[in-house]
Amino acid sequence: MYGNDLSPLLSQEVLDLLGGVMGGERRGLAKAISYVENSPAHSRPLIAHLYHHQALGKALVVGITGPPGGGKSTLTSFLVKHLRATGATVGVILVDPSSPFTGGAFLGDRVRMAHSNSDPGVFIRSMGTRGHLGGLSLATQDTVLLMDAYGVDFVFIETVGIGQSETDIVRTADITIVITVPGLGDEIQVNKAGIMEIGDIFVVNKADLDGAERVVTEINVMLDMAPRLGNAPNLRPPVLRTVANRDRGVAELWATLQERLQQFAEIGELALRRERRLWQSVLGSVQFQIEQQLSPVLAQQRSGILSRIAEGSSSPFEEAKHILQIIERK
Amino acid sequence: MSHPIRVLIAKPGLDGHDRGAKVIARALRDAGMEVIYTGLRQTPEQIVEAAIQEDVACIGLSCLSGAHGHLFPQVVQLLKEKNAADILVVGGGVIPDDDIPALKASGISEIFTPGTSTAVAVEYIRNNVRK
Ligand SMILES: Nc1nc2c(ncn2[C@@H]2O[C@H](COP(=O)(O)OP(=O)(O)O)[C@@H](O)[C@H]2O)c(=O)[nH]1
Ligand SMILES: [Mg+2]
Numbered sequence: 001m002y003g004n005d006l007s008p009l010l011s012q013e014v015l016d017l018l019g020g021v022m023g024g025e026r027r028g029l030a031k032a033i034s035y036v037e038n039s040p041a042h043s044r045p046l047i048a049h050l051y052h053h054q055a056l057g058k059a060l061v062v063g064i065t066g067p068p069g070g071g072k073s074t075l076t077s078f079l080v081k082h083l084r085a086t087g088a089t090v091g092v093i094l095v096d097p098s099s100p101f102t103g104g105a106f107l108g109d110r111v112r113m114a115h116s117n118s119d120p121g122v123f124i125r126s127m128g129t130r131g132h133l134g135g136l137s138l139a140t141q142d143t144v145l146l147m148d149a150y151g152v153d154f155v156f157i158e159t160v161g162i163g164q165s166e167t168d169i170v171r172t173a174d175i176t177i178v179i180t181v182p183g184l185g186d187e188i189q190v191n192k193a194g195i196m197e198i199g200d201i202f203v204v205n206k207a208d209l210d211g212a213e214r215v216v217t218e219i220n221v222m223l224d225m226a227p228r229l230g231n232a233p234n235l236r237p238p239v240l241r242t243v244a245n246r247d248r249g250v251a252e253l254w255a256t257l258q259e260r261l262q263q264f265a266e267i268g269e270l271a272l273r274r275e276r277r278l279w280q281s282v283l284g285s286v287q288f289q290i291e292q293q294l295s296p297v298l299a300q301q302r303s304g305i306l307s308r309i310a311e312g313s314s315s316p317f318e319e320a321k322h323i324l325q326i327i328e329r330k
Numbered sequence: 331m332s333h334p335i336r337v338l339i340a341k342p343g344l345d346g347h348d349r350g351a352k353v354i355a356r357a358l359r360d361a362g363m364e365v366i367y368t369g370l371r372q373t374p375e376q377i378v379e380a381a382i383q384e385d386v387a388c389i390g391l392s393c394l395s396g397a398h399g400h401l402f403p404q405v406v407q408l409l410k411e412k413n414a415a416d417i418l419v420v421g422g423g424v425i426p427d428d429d430i431p432a433l434k435a436s437g438i439s440e441i442f443t444p445g446t447s448t449a450v451a452v453e454y455i456r457n458n459v460r461k
Binding site: 111 | 333336355362364366373376379383385414
């Protein structure tokens with residue numbers, strides 16, 4: 001119903017990007033991802049048109065998270081191998097931290113994906129966190145949408161399981177695999193708030209190393225104490241063992257992943273998560289647009305507001321009302 | 331809004347040393363660029379495909395095996411075939427001075443030999459990638 005509002009925004013640039021993505025062109029998809037990553041505000045019409053074309057919702061989104069060096073990329077690359085053996089296609093998003101000081105990043109996850117580098121059924125994109133906190137989840141979510149519209153069957157997102165913005169990213173997935181490894185000390189990463197709740201499948205990787213069984217037991221104990229931790233009701237998350245670099249246990253993981261997705265679809269969990277994800281992007285868009293409108297007004301009013309309050313002639317509450325009035329009049 | 335320059339660092343050929351490639355990768359990262367590193371023994375096809383997916387503005391090729399003479403130009407040729415000739419290609423490694431004119435004629439924009447400081451390479455890339 002807002003089609004008329006959008007059409008003036010269809011610049012030639014957006015049309016070309018849209019055509020490239022929907023036409024299944026690899027370079028077009030790559031350019032579109034850069035566009036959403038580099039210009040979060042200007043790229044809204046492009047994303048809006050993906051919804052209008054009803055090009056979304058086909059791809060199953062899988063979050064893969066765990067500690068640095070835990071074997072996430074190795075495991076992802078072998079999961080991709082098993083996925084490809086079925087003929088399915090996949091987009092892979094590999095997120096690694098940018099330097100907060102220089103903004104630069106060393107993105108080395110592709111090294112482990114080398115055998116998929118020229119497979120036409122696999123599209124791999126590395127992303128730096130670029131220091132934009134909420135912006136990172138926006139960029140990855142947009143990339144998921146673009147890959148979906150491009151036509152892949154699955155999207156895998158690899159992120160380090162630390163920090164709020166990373167957990168936010170996997171929270172938007174259809175299903176999340178949490179990887180742990182032995183040897184991280186007594187207070188294992190599993191206890192970290194947030195990580196237990198987001199796991200739908202737990203993997204103890206590096207099962208060839210000492211202490212793996214203990215980690216398996218610890219996770220099982222925690223899951224038994226709080227069986228609803230994996231947030232699908234009545235579906236206790238399984239705990240699997242893998243040796244990713246030798247492709248041991250990965251076929252079982254792939255089978256479990258497919259089975260769980262099937263169950264999620266049957267019990268309505270998948271639909272529920274997608275509705276939640278969509279609602280989150282509605283809320284996110286509202287917040288984004290309000291901030292876009294607010295920030296120039298706030299900057300302009302700041303000194304006036306502060307001095308009025310200091311003089312005792314106003315208060316934060318009244319000033320907020322005043323700011324909203326200014327925005328309404330615009 | 332300004333955003334980081336994306337560079338793919340790749341090692342075509344069969345030699346198994348990537349110390350040089352990692353030194354330049356680190357220098358580019360410290361200069362604020364996003365460096366995508368693809369690892370050892372990549373074919374020109376794999377390198378070009380990765381560069382396209384990552385939408386980089388520059389490919390840095392490092393080669394110590396002496397095979398630069400045909401591998402580097404092959405990368406440039408494949409970029410042309412894939413409509414991606416706007417990607418800047420630079421090379422580094424153990425490359426005899428005598429080979430440089432032919433490499434440049436084939437479309438490699440600049441060659442950095444082991445004596446070049448990383449700052450020179452950083453500046454060159456910053457000044458010559460598509461804007
Ligand atoms: N011993 C052992 N090493 C592994 C296993 N899986 C991965 N690795 C190694 O762990 C290191 C880090 O792997 P990587 O996939 O890059 O981890 P990421 O940082 O979580 O993506 C690499 O050297 C892998 O070869 C495993 O199951 N056992
Ligand atoms: Mg990794």
